Amino acid sequence: MSETENMIVLESVEKIYPGSTSPAVERLDMTVPKGEIVMLIGPSGCGKTTTLKMMNRLIEPTSGRIILDGDDVTDVNGDQLRRKIGYVIQQGGLFPHYSIADNIGVVPKMLGWDKNRVRERADELLHLVGLEPSTYRDRYPRQLSGGQQQRVGVARALAADPPVMLMDEPFGAIDPITRDRLQDEFLELQRTVGKTICFVTHDLQEAVKLGDRIAVFATGGRLAQYDDPDTVLTHPADEFVSDFVGGGAAVRRLSLLELSRLELHPIETEEKAVGNRNGTPVAEVDGAGRPVAWRHLPDRDAAGTTLVTVPLSGTVYDAVDVMLDGSASLVAVVDDEGLPKGVLHWNDLVAGLKTRERGA
Numbered sequence: 001m002s003e004t005e006n007m008i009v010l011e012s013v014e015k016i017y018p019g020s021t022s023p024a025v026e027r028l029d030m031t032v033p034k035g036e037i038v039m040l041i042g043p044s045g046c047g048k049t050t051t052l053k054m055m056n057r058l059i060e061p062t063s064g065r066i067i068l069d070g071d072d073v074t075d076v077n078g079d080q081l082r083r084k085i086g087y088v089i090q091q092g093g094l095f096p097h098y099s100i101a102d103n104i105g106v107v108p109k110m111l112g113w114d115k116n117r118v119r120e121r122a123d124e125l126l127h128l129v130g131l132e133p134s135t136y137r138d139r140y141p142r143q144l145s146g147g148q149q150q151r152v153g154v155a156r157a158l159a160a161d162p163p164v165m166l167m168d169e170p171f172g173a174i175d176p177i178t179r180d181r182l183q184d185e186f187l188e189l190q191r192t193v194g195k196t197i198c199f200v201t202h203d204l205q206e207a208v209k210l211g212d213r214i215a216v217f218a219t220g221g222r223l224a225q226y227d228d229p230d231t232v233l234t235h236p237a238d239e240f241v242s243d244f245v246g247g248g249a250a251v252r253r254l255s256l257l258e259l260s261r262l263e264l265h266p267i268e269t270e271e272k273a274v275g276n277r278n279g280t281p282v283a284e285v286d287g288a289g290r291p292v293a294w295r296h297l298p299d300r301d302a303a304g305t306t307l308v309t310v311p312l313s314g315t316v317y318d319a320v321d322v323m324l325d326g327s328a329s330l331v332a333v334v335d336d337e338g339l340p341k342g343v344l345h346w347n348d349l350v351a352g353l354k355t356r357e358r359g360a
């Protein structure tokens with residue numbers, strides 16, 4: 001592997017389909033850093049799939065250059081290129097007459113791996129995506145649920161351990177509950193495999209949940225904005241993105257913002273708080289140091305205020321949920337051991353949430 005930081009670079013890539021006068025994708029410049037998940041989103045027909053398929057040259061660009069891990073792959077053999085790039089479509093796009101193991105083994109076989117190695121790899125991957133190999137390896141796709149087929153699709157794309165995965169609405173045809181679970185599993189899997197992933201979706205919530213970055217395409221194949229999810233929601237680049245993101249963006253942002261990224265207000269525990277009962281809330285703690293009740297609140301009756309807690313690993317949305325549920329106007333934020341790290345007030349939501357740098 002070369003030492004570039006970017007896995008995929010598109011340079012002025014354009015696609016004009018035969019017989020069409022206007023581009024499906026218009027002079028696109030886009031860089032995908034290694035190990036990141038980039039979500040491609042936008043209204044129907046704006047060129048998301050065309051862009052994705054140009055990355056593995058299932059669709060040939062009309063002009064422009066495609067750089068993969070530092071190498072210009074615009075003109076290399078497309079079949080060979082695609083062996084280095086995993087590809088997942090709705091419900092996995094499995095071959096119906098191949099067993100699950102044979103579906104997963106397609107690319108390894110093409111690469112000339114021996115039978116045993118292909119079989120071992122299929123079992124290893126089934127295990128990785130949460131399907132028991134002895135139960136599933138000899139089944140056929142129709143004998144699996146949509147969610148299971150989807151997992152096999154991901155396993156197949158990972159078979160030859162490609163550095164890049166392209167995913168075209170992989171969870172599109174799946175019910176919302178299974179979809180949510182598959183998204184969580186997908187993020188967990190990505191923590192293990194660390195691939196560079198481009199992922200087409202119609203669902204803004206999905207883009208925000210999964211993406212390190214979001215590419216918002218506008219009608220006519222124009223890249224309207226390419227930013228991290230928080231920036232897309234809070235600072236839409238233009239009117240198109242603003243309309244696309246739509247109402248409710250401020251609320252959606254709450255489910256994005258991790259409490260660990262906020263400047264929280266200080267909290268004291270009762271032993272430490274002697275003589276300091278002015279501006280800082282003081283909590284009574286149990287034997288392990290975990291807050292159990294309010295002892296002193298600067299601006300209200302501590303005894304009449306329920307102490308509710310939320311983990312630091314949660315989001316502002318979780319904190320709001322806990323406050324509403326407990327009819328509390330503030331929440332104690334606690335770490336993995338339940339020890340207090342700070343306080344978030346209801347008023348902070350209105351006054352503006354102050355964030356700090358990641359890891360600071």
Ligand SMILES: Nc1ncnc2c1ncn2[C@@H]1O[C@H](COP(=O)(O)OP(=O)(O)OP(=O)(O)O)[C@@H](O)[C@H]1O
Pocket residue numbers: 017018020024042043044045046047048049050051
């Ligand atoms: N093979 C083709 N020949 C001609 N035009 C095409 C072809 N494939 C796509 N197009 C056109 O190119 C444009 C972009 O299509 P594309 O499938 O990339 O959009 P998309 O954003 O993925 O859409 P959707 O969200 O509906 O899947 C559309 O106007 C489409 O009609």
